């Protein structure tokens with residue numbers, strides 16, 4: 001389908017998403033984070049039941065009848081399995097680097113992807129879907145060239161480089177997983193603190209630019225895209241990107 005048609009379709013679908021009639025049980029890892037906190041609000045505003053996970057649950061200062069706050073660490077397999085059991089959707093929106101090996105395998109985004117796929121797979125037919133908040137470094141900026149390859153390495157802090165490469169590794173890992181329903185939801189280069197407009201585009205593995213060459217979206221609108229995907233499951237086992 002031509003890109004323009006896809007774009008129009010996406011705009012029509014995303015503008016003013018309605019409350020779902022069937023509330024979902026959604027687990028959010030990274031609920032205290034810059035992105036994840038918007039996702040918690042978006043999910044609650046649409047009537048879903050949210051389990052917000054944090055290593056320090058006292059950090060979650062939202063109160064809502066449909067919100068449970070639980071203590072959990074993605075490095076603790078037993079706690080991950082317990083947390084995801086019986087849920088409909090798990091959203092992973094975390095960052096970090098474990099240890100000082102400096103290898104992409106030490107990015108929390110990759111470690112958590114492996115951990116969650118394993119925990120979700122164990123649930124069999126009742127397995128929740130997994131939505132992974134990805135990294136823009138994984139997006140293609142020209143055929144066969146990822147944005148990560150264009151970054152000036154010398155200016156990037158080592159841990160950030162590990163996370164960028166770890167996000168690419170996570171995507172490559174997911175692409176080999178055909179027995180769990182995952183979606184890798186990729187932000188553009190720039191997140192903004194702008195408002196929730198409900199109007200944005202959904203693309204694939206290519207970076208989306210607006211008509212002024214900018215690649216950006218507000219965290220609030222990114223959260224809309226995530227919960228749209230949680231509700232509609234339109235892009236199972238795909239990388240999608242979200243941008244204006």
Ligand SMILES: NC(=O)c1ccc[n+]([C@@H]2O[C@H](COP(=O)([O-])OP(=O)(O)OC[C@H]3O[C@@H](n4cnc5c(N)ncnc54)[C@H](OP(=O)(O)O)[C@@H]3O)[C@@H](O)[C@H]2O)c1
Pocket residue numbers: 029030031032033034035036053054055056059072073074075092093094095096108109133134135136137163167187188189190191
């Ligand atoms: N342009 C881009 O591509 C771009 C830009 C920014 C972010 N991102 C991506 O967006 C996602 C979220 O980023 P953010 O900026 O919202 O991150 P953030 O504000 O730094 O939050 C990080 C979250 O990770 C959680 N976390 C860390 N270690 C954990 C562990 N062991 N177990 C469970 N949770 C853990 C923290 O939870 P607690 O401390 O409460 O446990 C916190 O909520 C990441 O995947 C990041 O790579 C992409």
